Amino acid sequence: MPTLLFVATLAAVLPLLSSDVSFEDSAEYTAAAAVFGQPHPSGYPLYVALAHVFSRLPIGTVPWRVAFFSALCAAAAATMLFVAARRLMARRGRPLPLVAEVLMAACFLQLAATLTWLSQAAAAEVNAFHAALFAAVTLALVPREGDKNWKPYAACLFFGLSCANHLYLSLAAAPAFALALAVAEPRTWRSGRVMAACAVAFALGLLPYAFIPLMSRGAYVYMPAEGALSVFRMVARSSYGDVTTHGWNKFGFVAAYVTQLAVELGPLVLAAAAFGAWRLAGKKDRRRRAVLLWAAGPILAVPVVALFYGMDFSAQASYIYRAYAVGGMAALAFLAACGFAEALSLVPRRLTAALVLVSLALPAATYASARATAAAYADPFPGANARAILAPLPRGAVLIAADEGIVKDTELFGLSYLQSVEGFRRDVTVINEAVERPLVIPPLPQGYLRLDLTDRRRALIEAVRGDATYAGRPLYATFAVEGSMPGLRSVSNGAVYRLTDQATPAPEAPAPQPPIDLRLAGRHYALGAVASHALYARAARLQDEQGKREALAILLEAMRLDPRPFSQDYQDYLAHRGASLVPGQVLE
Secondary structure, eight states, rough: OOOHHHHHHHHHHHHGOOSSSTTHHHHHHHHHHTTOOOTTTOHHHHHHHHHHHHHHHHSSSSSHHHHHHHHHHHHHHHHHHHHHHHHOBBTBBOOOOHHHHHHHHHHHHHHSHHHHHHHTTTTSSHHHHHHHHHHHHHHHSSTTOTTTTTOOOHHHHHHHHTTTTOOOHHHHHHHHHHHHHHHHGGGGGOOOHHHHHHHHHHHHHHGGGHHHHHTTTSSSSSOOOSSHHHHHEEEEEEEEOOOTOOOHHHHHHHHHHHHHHHHHHHHHHHHHHHHHHHHHSSSSSSSHHHHHHHHHHHHHHHHHHHHHTOOOOOHHHHHHGGGGGHHHHHHHHHHHHHHHHHGGGGOOOHHHHHHHHHHHHHHHHHHHHHHHHHTTTTTTTHHHHHHHHHHSTTTOOOOEOOOOOHHHHHHHHHHHHHHHSSSSTTTTTTEEOOOBBSSBOOOOOOTTSSSOOHHHHHHHHHHHTTGGGGGGEEEEESSTTTTTTTOOOOEEEEEEEESSSSSSSSOOOOOOOOOOHHHHHHTOHHHHHHHHHHHHHHHHHHHHHHOOHHHHHHHHHHHOSSTOOOOOOOHHHHHHHHHHHOOEEEOO
């Protein structure tokens, strides 16, 4: 059964793997893995080291290989949790009935069919790997039947490794892990030798952080960290600005998380998980109680992080941090598997077949409904769009990249990947406020990051124009500048804007226009954001060349896909449109 489960969960993901870089952090992780570089804090050294090995496989493209690592991790996580649940529920060495194993496997098939799980299993992201480490800790907490010499060292090692992967989520689950150890093996806290050995095992799990100075020498580096203090700041994320981490709308964020669990896993799995938790809590077997305590850690980790990290609820934050639910979903599937094993003896024989059919039909229905949207996470548009941005630029051009939200991360990381991994258009200098090699940050005024977006753009453009290094080089931006620099004009080539002082600048040669799957873009927050950003630039080009009536259809499509009403892209377009009017023309 474990082999069948592994194959089934892997097969569900493989068709969704992207052959090109994708959204937000996936392009960054792909770049870091390919060149053994350094992604954003906390550095994720263990993930980068293992993904680097996969990036060198002799099959597929580099993005596909790194995404394949996530797919394997997701399948391994589901399989290890199944084995742990089966081992935990076996009684007196007797194997579980086949019907029980099928019902338990169905819980993990439902997990593997959800949109959140598929999106993380099919992309270069750290969350599927984190789920695999959670599963490894769970399996280590459940010794084999008859193993009287069980030691908690392996569990401590895997928990340390999880801290070397996703520090915040691991620290949020640390109290649950400590309680689980205390219940599973009371001598852990009574024996100095055992405690010392556990501490050593945990410290060994943290050793990947020693890779960070070496990673800071790679071709892609988000934030250099070579000294002890800078490494500490990297690991602690003290120099990193997460999205909306300073707000205090806790209820909205936690409510979105709970809704995500309920909608994606479904009432049957949640009911089985509740029953499984109740039965594990009621047993006198300390091992079962320990595993229950540990399973509570990942489930409660997101609310704990939201409480202490100051997350604020918004559509953008909800989309970005949806991936944090992977561990909680895996823990609930594990408890549901235990619940089904316990409930089987209470179900009349004549209803057993119906229960099996329903439990297997639910994952199939969930996968069928989630697959199309999950395909959007592997949409090739982000990579094609990054190439379209760089390809038409004149040699030696300077490009000031977007600086807001999902679009910023997707475009910047895509451009960084192309230059650092593929060596594409390295002659173009990409400017941004982020300390991200191979991108460049110019000298900026004090207090720059406290300025609003318009003033930051103005300061960034002025810093580039005032730097002799860039004198005489063609200047471009991924946004129209009329709203932030009234003295300048923007000329769109359909992908980016050339910046000029001329009142009536010459038109730009058109950029290649990668196709946008508008149906998928309407379902997917990030694809909608990046697609609308690109469509505003295409509408601007049509307006510059043929007039505003010809641009109207694309403009309306951009507005439809724009996930943030009256966004900065929309305002940029209006400012550009107004500045391009000739005297006497009426703005309709």
